[in-house]
Amino acid sequence: MLRSKSQKRFCKRLHLVRSIKFGSCPSPSPNRLGAGVEVMDQSSVTLSSGERFEASTVIWAAGIRAAPLTAQIPAERDSFGRLMVDSDLRVPGVQGVFATGDAARAACDNKGNYSLMSCQHATRMGAFAGNNAAAELLGIPTKPYHQKAYVTCLDLEAGALFTRGCEPKVEMVGDVAKKTKQEINTAWIYPPKPHRAAALAAADPERVIDL
Numbered sequence: 581m582l583r584s585k586s587q588k589r590f591c592k593r594l595h596l597v598r599s600i601k602f603g604s605c606p607s608p609s610p611n612r613l614g615a616g617v618e619v620m621d622q623s624s625v626t627l628s629s630g631e632r633f634e635a636s637t638v639i640w641a642a643g644i645r646a647a648p649l650t651a652q653i654p655a656e657r658d659s660f661g662r663l664m665v666d667s668d669l670r671v672p673g674v675q676g677v678f679a680t681g682d683a684a685r686a687a688c689d690n691k692g693n694y695s696l697m698s699c700q701h702a703t704r705m706g707a708f709a710g711n712n713a714a715a716e717l718l719g720i721p722t723k724p725y726h727q728k729a730y731v732t733c734l735d736l737e738a739g740a741l742f743t744r745g746c747e748p749k750v751e752m753v754g755d756v757a758k759k760t761k762q763e764i765n766t767a768w769i770y771p772p773k774p775h776r777a778a779a780l781a782a783a784d785p786e787r788v789i790d791l
């Protein structure tokens with residue numbers, strides 16, 4: 581239900597595009613159902629129907645899939661094509677194969693939370709998978725993957741938001757959240773500098789970046 585004038589104004593400028601004609605947006609916005617996005621550039625979106633409209637902010641919610649390479653592993657996969665892995669990120673039943681990042685569905689904790697296809701999960705899972713593959717070759721104990729911290733940081737043109745936890749609680753909004761997103765995108769998600777100490781520190785499975 582759209583109540584405030586500002587919500588109604590926002591929805592007049594909101595275009596919902598969906599390639600299937602199931603359901604519709606309960607708003608006065610112009611819906612484009614049954615047409616997919618063909619082309620996006622800095623200022624517009626062109627649909628498969630040929631229609632083109634101006635857009636300064638585009639939110640893409642089409643979903644993502646694991647790389648087709650996962651299909652070459654004879655093991656169970658989820659609906660995103662991710663390999664189901666055990667707590668050490670090993671693919672059960674396939675000797676010597678660990679899966680990580682977007683290619684794996686792993687339990688993050690013992691509360692029923694599972695990894696998402698995101699940088700923050702992929703970087704930590706990569707550290708555990710690398711550690712565990714090496715540990716297995718060396719015959720030393722492997723370490724169960726866990727994801728102690730989970731945050732979401734969004735920065736759309738109109739504003740920014742930072743939440744913490746799988747049951748998200750808002751911690752920051754506005755400029756401070758925007759600055760945090762910039763720090764994430766320009767520093768935290770990048771691989772370490774090519775120095776031995778920095779590379780080994782980043783590969784430590786127990787390293788937790790606390791924002």
Ligand SMILES: Cc1cc2nc3c(=O)[nH]c(=O)nc-3n(C[C@H](O)[C@H](O)[C@H](O)COP(=O)(O)OP(=O)(O)OC[C@H]3O[C@@H](n4cnc5c(N)ncnc54)[C@H](O)[C@@H]3O)c2cc1C
Nearest residue numbers: 644647649680681682683696697698699700701702703706
């Ligand atoms: C447009 C977009 C925006 C995103 N924005 C965010 C965001 O804001 N925040 C966030 O947390 N996450 C975001 N993600 C998700 C995030 O990028 C991924 O979850 C993360 O990169 C997964 O890391 P990965 O190492 O598992 O896979 P990738 O980063 O995809 O790395 C896999 C690598 O394997 C290589 N590869 C694939 N097949 C083969 C093969 N057969 N042989 C050799 N190499 C191969 C690929 O070239 C690639 O370099 C975004 C993803 C997309 C597509």
